Amino acid sequence: MSKHMVTDDDLHAYVDARLPPARRAEIEAHLAADSEAATRVRAYQAHRQGLHDLFDPVLDEPIPxxxxxxxxxxxxxxxxxxxxxxxxxxxxxxxxxxxxxxxxxxxxxxxxxxxxxxxxxLAAGTSLHRQAAVAHAVFSPDVRRPVEIGADHEDQLVTWLSKRLGVPVRPPKLAALGYGLIGGRLLPGNSGPVAQFMYQDAAGRRLTLLVSTEVATGGDTAFRFAQEGPVNVFYWIDGKFGYALSAGIPRDELARVAADVYGHLENR
Amino acid sequence: MDSRAIIDQLPRLRRYARALVGDRAAADDLVQDTLERAWSRIGQWRPGGDLRAWLFGIMHNLHIDQVRRPSLDGPSSGAEEIEVPIRATQPERMELEDLAAALARLPQEQSAVLLLVALDEMRYEDIAQTLNIPIGTVMSRLARGRERLRRMLDEHPNPSNLRVVR
Structure with missing residues (x-):
C-alpha cells in the first residue's frame, strides 16, 4: 500500500490529466503499488480513448x-x-x-x-477632455506650425479668439512654472469655435489649454482627470467656460500645473 | 465578442449530440433544437459568460426532456442505435461497438458527465456549471458512470442494438 492518501477523485483527475505534476507523480507511485486501482485507471483511460475513436470523426464531417x-x-x-x-x-x-x-x-x-x-x-458631441486630447495630439508635435498666431502677436491672438468665441479669453501666464506661451489657434468644437493655447517648457515639452464656451449649464465642477492614450488631461468647468489642460507629462506634475492655471484664471 | 462563436462550437455540439443520441439524423435534430432554443433565449446570455457551457447546458436539458418523454417506438433511452465508424480494424471495432453499446445503457445523468469529461475534456467545474449541479455531484456521477461502464465491458454486452456503418 502506498502511504499517500489517494482518493477516488484523485484517480479520475489523474485519468483526465487535471493534476499538477507533483500530485501526478504521487498517484503514479500509488498505482504502482495498487494493482486494483491501476486496473481501474487503465480501463478509464481506455474509455476515454474509445470515446474519441467513436465520436471524433463527427468533428470532420461537413456541417449541415x-x-x-x-x-x-x-x-x-x-x-x-x-x-x-x-x-x-x-x-x-x-x-x-x-x-x-x-x-x-x-x-x-x-x-x-x-x-x-x-x-x-449627455452633452451633445465630443466631450471636453477628448476634444482637448485630440487637439493636443494633433497640434503639439507640429514643429513648424503648432499655432496659428504666435505669442509674439499675443494681442492679436487675444482679440481674434475673444471675438470668435464671443467672450473675452486670455491665455494665463505660466512662466512661473517654466512654461512659456507659444501661441494659439481656433478649433471647431461641437457647435462652434473653441480656443487652444499652447505652451512649452525649456525641455521642449508642450502643454495645451483648451478653452470652450460649449459647456453644459449646471455649474462649476472640480478638477477631473482623463487619460487618452499618451495624453493626460485635467479639465474643469468654471462659470461659462470649460477648460482642459493636456500634456504628455505625468499626472501629478500636470495636476500642479492645472492648479496654477486655475489660480491664474480665478485671479485675473 | 467573436462573431463566429457559435459556428465554431458546431462541430463539438454535433459530436456531443451524436454521443448522446447515437443516430446521426436524431443528433442533428438535437443540435437544431439546441440552436433554436439558444435563439429564443438569447436574452439569458450574459456577454463574457461561457458560451460553450451555455450551449451544452441547453442541449443537455433538451436531451433529458426527450429521454423522459414517453416514446411509442421503444425504450426510453436516447441511444438505441450507435453508428460505429468503419475505419477501425476489426478487433478494435468490436471493442468500440461494445463501448458504444455500454454507453447507450448508462443512465443519462452518468453518460452526460462522462462524455463532457472524457470526450469534450471539459473541466469538472465547467461541467458543474453546464449541468447546473454541484461539483461533488459531477465527481460522483463520473465515478459511478466509469465503474458501471467498466463492469459492463468486463461482462459481455449484448451488441444486438448496434448497427455498423459501412
Whole structure:
C-alpha cells in the first residue's frame, strides 16, 4: 500500500490529466503499488480513448447548411447584444463617475450613443477632455506650425479668439512654472469655435489649454482627470467656460500645473 | 465578442449530440433544437459568460426532456442505435461497438458527465456549471458512470442494438 492518501477523485483527475505534476507523480507511485486501482485507471483511460475513436470523426464531417445558417444568425444577434451590453456598462460607469458624457470615440461610442442615450446627462458631441486630447495630439508635435498666431502677436491672438468665441479669453501666464506661451489657434468644437493655447517648457515639452464656451449649464465642477492614450488631461468647468489642460507629462506634475492655471484664471 | 462563436462550437455540439443520441439524423435534430432554443433565449446570455457551457447546458436539458418523454417506438433511452465508424480494424471495432453499446445503457445523468469529461475534456467545474449541479455531484456521477461502464465491458454486452456503418 502506498502511504499517500489517494482518493477516488484523485484517480479520475489523474485519468483526465487535471493534476499538477507533483500530485501526478504521487498517484503514479500509488498505482504502482495498487494493482486494483491501476486496473481501474487503465480501463478509464481506455474509455476515454474509445470515446474519441467513436465520436471524433463527427468533428470532420461537413456541417449541415441549416445548422450553419442558424448558428450564424445567432452569432450576429449575440454580437449585437454583446456590443450593446458593453456600451451600456461603459455608459453607466461614466455617469456614475459624474462625468458629462459625449462620446467615447469609435464605433462603440457611436453605438452607445445611438442606442442608449439619456438626453439629460449627455452633452451633445465630443466631450471636453477628448476634444482637448485630440487637439493636443494633433497640434503639439507640429514643429513648424503648432499655432496659428504666435505669442509674439499675443494681442492679436487675444482679440481674434475673444471675438470668435464671443467672450473675452486670455491665455494665463505660466512662466512661473517654466512654461512659456507659444501661441494659439481656433478649433471647431461641437457647435462652434473653441480656443487652444499652447505652451512649452525649456525641455521642449508642450502643454495645451483648451478653452470652450460649449459647456453644459449646471455649474462649476472640480478638477477631473482623463487619460487618452499618451495624453493626460485635467479639465474643469468654471462659470461659462470649460477648460482642459493636456500634456504628455505625468499626472501629478500636470495636476500642479492645472492648479496654477486655475489660480491664474480665478485671479485675473 | 467573436462573431463566429457559435459556428465554431458546431462541430463539438454535433459530436456531443451524436454521443448522446447515437443516430446521426436524431443528433442533428438535437443540435437544431439546441440552436433554436439558444435563439429564443438569447436574452439569458450574459456577454463574457461561457458560451460553450451555455450551449451544452441547453442541449443537455433538451436531451433529458426527450429521454423522459414517453416514446411509442421503444425504450426510453436516447441511444438505441450507435453508428460505429468503419475505419477501425476489426478487433478494435468490436471493442468500440461494445463501448458504444455500454454507453447507450448508462443512465443519462452518468453518460452526460462522462462524455463532457472524457470526450469534450471539459473541466469538472465547467461541467458543474453546464449541468447546473454541484461539483461533488459531477465527481460522483463520473465515478459511478466509469465503474458501471467498466463492469459492463468486463461482462459481455449484448451488441444486438448496434448497427455498423459501412
Amino acid at each position: 447548411a441549416s445548422l450553419r445558417e442558424l448558428a450564424a444568425e445567432i452569432d450576429t444577434r449575440l454580437e449585437a447584444r454583446g456590443t450593446r451590453f458593453v456600451a451600456r456598462r461603459l455608459l453607466r460607469s461614466r455617469i456614475a463617475a459624474g462625468v458629462l458624457i459625449a462620446s467615447f470615440g469609435g464605433a462603440l461610442g457611436w453605438l452607445a450613443h445611438g442606442i442608449h442615450r439619456p438626453a439629460e446627462t
